[in-house]
Amino acid sequence: MSEQAGAVVPQAGTAGAAGTADQRREQMLRAALEVITERGYAETRIADVAERAGTSPALVIYYFKTKDQLLTEAIRYAEDYWYEAGTRRMADLPTAAARLAEIVSMSFLAEEPDDPGPDWLLWLDLWAQAARHSEVASVRQKFDERWRETIHSLVLAGQETGEFGPVDAADFALVMSALLDGLAIQVALGDPAVSARRAFQLCMRFAAGQLGFSWDGSSPAGG
Amino acid sequence: MSEQAGAVVPQAGTAGAAGTADQRREQMLRAALEVITERGYAETRIADVAERAGTSPALVIYYFKTKDQLLTEAIRYAEDYWYEAGTRRMADLPTAAARLAEIVSMSFLAEEPDDPGPDWLLWLDLWAQAARHSEVASVRQKFDERWRETIHSLVLAGQETGEFGPVDAADFALVMSALLDGLAIQVALGDPAVSARRAFQLCMRFAAGQLGFSWDGSSPAGG
Amino acid sequence: MSEQAGAVVPQAGTAGAAGTADQRREQMLRAALEVITERGYAETRIADVAERAGTSPALVIYYFKTKDQLLTEAIRYAEDYWYEAGTRRMADLPTAAARLAEIVSMSFLAEEPDDPGPDWLLWLDLWAQAARHSEVASVRQKFDERWRETIHSLVLAGQETGEFGPVDAADFALVMSALLDGLAIQVALGDPAVSARRAFQLCMRFAAGQLGFSWDGSSPAGG
Amino acid sequence: MSEQAGAVVPQAGTAGAAGTADQRREQMLRAALEVITERGYAETRIADVAERAGTSPALVIYYFKTKDQLLTEAIRYAEDYWYEAGTRRMADLPTAAARLAEIVSMSFLAEEPDDPGPDWLLWLDLWAQAARHSEVASVRQKFDERWRETIHSLVLAGQETGEFGPVDAADFALVMSALLDGLAIQVALGDPAVSARRAFQLCMRFAAGQLGFSWDGSSPAGG
DNA sequence: TATGAATGAGAGTTCATTCAT
DNA sequence: GATGAATGAACTCTCATTCAT
DSSP, rough: OOOOOSSSSSSSSOSSOOOOOHHHHHHHHHHHHHHHHOOTTTTOHHHHHHHTTTOOOOHHHHHHHHHHHHHHHHHHHHHHHHHHHHHHHHTTOSSSSHHHHHHHHHHHHOOSTTTTOOOOOHHHHHHHTTTTTTHHHHHHHHHHHHHHHHHHHHHHHHTTTTTSOOOOOHHHHHHHHHHHHHHHHEEEEEEEOHHHHHHHHHHHHHHHHHOOOOOOOSSSSSO | OOSSSOOOOOOOOGGOSOOOOHHHHHHHHHHHHHHHHHOOOOOOOOOHHHHHHHHHHHHHHHHSSSHHHHHHHHHHHHHHHHHHHHHHHHHSSSSSHHHHHHHHHHHOSSSSTTTTOHHHHHHHHHHHHHOOOOHHHHHHHHHHHHHHHHHHHHHHHHHHTTTTOOOOOOHHHHHHHEEEEEEEEHTTTTOOOOOOHHHHHHHHHHHHHHHTOOOOSSSSSSO | OSSSSOSSSSOOOOSSSSSHHHHHHHHHHHHHHHHHHOOSSSTOOOOHHHHHHHHHHHHHHHHSHHHHHHHHHHHHHHHHHHHHHHHHHHTTOOHHHHHHHHHHHHOOOOOOOOOOOOOHHHHHHHHHHHHHHHHHHHHHHHHHHHHHHHHHHHHHHHHTTSSSSSHHHHHHHHHHHHHHHHHHHHTTTTTTTHHHHHHHHHHHHHHHHHHOOOOOOOOOSSS | OOTTTOOOOOSSSSGGGGGGGHHHHHHHHHHHHHHHHOOOTTTOOOHHHHHHSSOHHHHHHHHHHHHHHHHHHHHHHHHHHHHHHHHHHHTTOOOOHHHHHHHHHHHOOOOSTTOOOOHHHHHHHHHHTTTTTTHHHHHHHHHHHHHHHHHHHHHHHHHHSSSSSSSHHHHHHHHHHHHHHHHHHHHTTTTTTTTHHHHHHHHHHHHHHHTTOOOOOOTTTTO
């Protein structure tokens, strides 16, 4: 995570000469995520993934048995990756407000100048697929639950320390995550009305208002 | 609109024996929307649309020249339809708060028992497509602008009459529409944590809090 | 013929508002020839011909019943046209040698600066079609007979007047027309080794040598 | 060449159970040539070629990526094959006149009774295609250059030994090859006025006259 | 484990032709 | 006579998947 902030998709090309079977699998999953992000879920061909991973289509099938399984596993992989990155980044932050800011920041902002930022495009595809693909749907739902739960307990923690005021933590988690998603759509699609920075600030202002903490408008990376 | 509340997709099968060329076109567009909603944008085959519209694939091409054009036009059609439905439904409502409630209601609630409610699934697909399909992207963006503008001027009107307090109308419009989108995702994907009713109420509570109007928790259809 | 020398394809666009059925037919035939020349026989679509003739595909079929008939008639039309042009141009020339030079000239040279010259491309297509299309084959063969016969009697006439020496007129006609065809292929395909002028001169030199007349190297248009 | 005289198209069906990928390719090229010769270039379907080669259309595409490439390569293959056959057959002949007779013979005559003779039909199609298909055009032109060059140097050689008189070798090569083409058209299309034998003799008589060697009227196969 | 070769099941699109008006 | 609408029959090309090696 040091070189690529909150990016959903870890790099694929790095691997080299395969190594263990598990490494091969992961390499293919990363390749799949890259291709999905670039081309879109439905336009992702096994041949593309194979090429990206430096192998043959037949081997991809050999590992994943079917295209559907490849893509579903790739999505699971991305979500685990993202969730883990989130908890890791919040780990050492002292206040609940800082941890919340970190989450919001992760959603919109790149950590370093050349970082492309989180790949919401993958999420857009994921939602569309979840609508008709029950396997994807359940993966997505579990992820969202975990995510809301993270916010939920973060709020409870903040309330215990007195940082946050007495709001319904569950409602807040739901609204907050919806707001993140909704703004992320605009940011991901490059809507000129919604820059990543503005999305970040609107989210934080909303949270500050609801939870009753003061926030100076700065992003965590800055100061 | 009397029989099908805020549904994005009007029925296709109803038409009967074609009639004008324009009617044929519209029939095909409706058929396309139905199929997109059911199968997803990428899985929509010309043959499906043709069958749904009761014609042959060749005729669909005859009218739309290419699959891409068919789907793009279908999306444009749906958005115009939905926007028009929104403005029509707000037309006769006396207060700004009532008009806002109508918009939120349209987004989540079916008006009558057998109404399937708005087809957010179409929107999920649209977002995913907009990411890589510039034509779709521009259609989507224009629609979102119109939509935020609607909310924007609704707020300004409410502020003039004293119904609403002094918030930044543009910021509110942006956050409000993002919230609608974000919650709609959960509702559309059938997340058990977010029923349509709950989404409606969370939205309204948020709006009431921000704009400073009192809201008794009722939906416009009920009372 | 005043403005377009030996061109195989007369213009189509000129006609205007149809007029009699016969005019319509001819207009379509001319349009067909244009399209065949441009696109090639096999790539000629009824729709192209219709558009060129300013009508609808359905009307073309109405007149010719089938695509095949249209194209076959078009070819017959072109050959008649070309044959007629040839005899007309030879009509008033005093000597057999001049008439021969006129024929050769017709095959390669444009008469006026902006004249594209004869459309051998049509002939290339015709040969290819004749190979598998008996109707076309018989049209072609009759044309070639007439053409060789023309040369044949031209030679006999020249021999009677003492202009030409005693060669076998039939053999000469055959070889001469083959030479015209063979060189025309190169000219038509733009082979850099064979300009229209060079083809003309090689032909004339051959004829002069065989028939024993003297020829100063000039083309009939020049002097 | 012992079993199939000057035939442009080598057999396809013979191959058997594929073998190397290269063999497969060649098998397909031969199949393509057969089909082009029978049906014509434009009427050649990938499915026909596949069936002839005993495989599936998909495999043909697998090897040649596109129909166009298949056909273009097939033509290149045929020309190389023919050119090579020509030089091979001339190799051991003692006199320039004999070599010339061999070339002319190759163009018209079958070597053995059941030999179909050279497939000029393929050439007719090739010319028609070359007119609008630049790739084909350049293949054809290079072939023609090689061919004329062959005749050219053959003449020079004959002049050096004193067999041939002092004509312009380049002009002769051009006229001679044009004559071959022109007569071949008639022969290929089965014109009753031009049998293969007559075409052969006319060509040889022309050459003998121009180059000043004596020729007894026999064909090389006969004596 | 790894892959090139092979294929079947479509998909979109074209086009001659028909038909109702 | 003239045409827009309609269609069925192809045709090329794609792609997930299988198989022999």
